[in-house]
Amino acid sequence: MPSQQECQAVLDMASLVEKALDLESVLEGILLRLDQALDLRGARFWLWEAGDAPWVATGLGQDHDLGPDAVNQSLVIGAPLLPLGRESGRLVAALRDNEPDQISARRLVNAAAQLASSVLALHRDLSLRRHTGENAAELDPTATHLFLAGQSEAMVRAQELISKAAPSEATVLLLGPLGVGKALAAQVVHRLSQRREGPLLHLDCAAWGPAELERRLFGRPTGSGSSADSLLEQATGGTLYLQEVGSLSLPLQAKLLQVLQEGEYEPAGGGDIRHAQVRVVASSTKDLERNVAQGSFRQDLFYRLGVMPIHLPPLRQRREDVSLLAEYFLGRNREQQAPHLNPQAQSVLTHYAWPGNVAELENLCGRLALLTNAPEIGLDDLPSFLFYREAAGSQEQQLSRLEEIERQEVVAALERNNWVQSHAAAELGLTLRQIGYRVKKFGLEGAIKKGRSRAQSATL
Incomplete structure (x- = not known):
């Protein structure tokens, strides 16, 4: 279990990532914070490749024998650097002979290597954009955490695909459940593209009926309005993000297929053919291949949209990213020193199922940042619903959006009534049998038991 000192050291190192353009300064800062936590004899970053550019070694201390293969020595720890999903260097750290806890040291060195990998990947992308004429300082800071926090294999793969797809004109299809960050990924694709100076417009295809959706997307006939009333016209020279294209x-x-194939379209209700000069990025939470098989989605459109399909994993499949994302969101929601999660709280967040994915974690951290005055967030600060539906393999069930809202209402009512089912049922207008069914359906037995225990302890 990571100690408070380890957590603070990782948080201090993570705070350096925003300075990714000054690569050498950030890497030196990571080594200095590693040294403060471990009192090293010496440490080196060895970067023999990062993208297409070679990097020189950066280090601290006087031990010049710390080559990439120095891990064969005693009391020397090495960890790979994986900025593009493959090993492009190593971090090597030499401990002093009196180092008391090598397990803790290895965890910190691995964390430092992961953060350095994020810095290298982000530096490469920001440098590319700067050299092609974009001012990196103008980037929306909320669009960078897709690259900042994500060292799981699934996210590294998604980040690499986004970096490859963005500079091209290829249509991008973003796939994944609600809350995984598809809108953010669309923004990153746009800002890394050659169309970055143009507009980025967003249309939720699930929010409108067919007639209104057609009018918004394709505009009205000539004579009944300006050609600029269509989103395809307004997005000229930029990107149009179609959410829930299914x-x-x-x-x-x-x-839409005509737009992608021919670059032209007809306004709603007919009229003169118009030309589209826009890149389309689409997303879907639905299984479009299944929809094709069922006949509700055109196969030719699916192939056109899926030139570059990118799957964004749910948070339960990238649990190693939860703590880093949480610390990022906690810091973003506080103007002053942000509270940090103690090891027990980190463990609970890591094992929770996160049905709402990154969006749910972001909302929770915003709430914790506002309500927590202490420097540390512990178990007592966490809402009770986090203590059940733990990791994969525990009969976790997938809930629909409406079921998830219902579950949250039941949990909130139970919390307000000290976890007494009869009182919560009365508040919700349910019978005892009905709330008992929901408790079983949503797997709340463990949460009720823990909630009652905590309520009893509070009255002692």
């Missing part, structure tokens, strides 16, 4: 009706799918 919700389009078959006739609208045919019109």
Whole structure:
């Protein structure tokens, strides 16, 4: 279990990532914080490749024998650097003979290597954009955490695909459940593209009926409005992000296919053909391949949209990213020194199922940052619903959006009524049998038991 000192050291190192353009300074800062936590004899970053550019070694201390293979020596720890999903260097740290806890040291060195990998990947992307004329300082800071926090294999793969797809004109299809960050990924694709100076417009295809959706996307006929009333026209020279593209009706799918194939479209209700000069980024929470098989989605449109499909993993499949994301969100929501999670709280967040994915974690951290006055967030600060539905393999069930809202209402009512089911049922207008069914359905037995125990302890 990581100690408080380890957690603070990692948080201090993570705070350096925003300075990714000054690569040498950030790497030196990581080594200095590692030295403060471990009192090293020496440490070196060895970077023999990062993208297409070679990097020189950066280090601290006087031990010049710390080559990439120095881990064969006693009391020397090495960890790989994986900025592009493959090993492009190593961090090597030499401990002093009196180092008391090598397990803790290895955890810190591995964490430092992961953070350095994030810095290298982000530095490469920011440098590319700066050299192609974009001012990195103008980037929306909320768009950078997709690269900042994500060292799981699934996220590294998604980040690499985004970096490859963005500079091209290829249509990008973002796939994944609600809350994984598809809108953020669309923003990153746009800002890394050659169309970055143009507009980025967003249309939720699930939010409108077919007639209104057609009018918004394709505009009205000539004579009934300006050609600029269509999003395709407004997005000229930029990117149009179509959220939940699987919700389009078959006739609208045919019109979108014409845009992608021919670069032209007809306004709603008919009229003169118009030309589209826009890149399309689409997303879906639905299984579009299944929809194709069922006949509700055109196969030719699916192939056109899926030139570059990118799967964004749910948070339960990237648990190693939870703590880093949480610390990032906690810091972003506080103007002053942000509270940090103690090891027990980190463990609970890591094992929770996160049905709402990154969006749910972000909302929770915003709440914790506002309500926590202490420097540390512990178990007592966490809402009770986090203590059940733990890691994969524990009969975790997938809930629909409406079921998730219902579950949260039941949990909130139980919390307000000290976990007494009869009182919560009365508040919700349910019978005892009905709330008992929901408790069983949502797996709340463990949360009730823990909640009652905590309520009893508070009254002692």
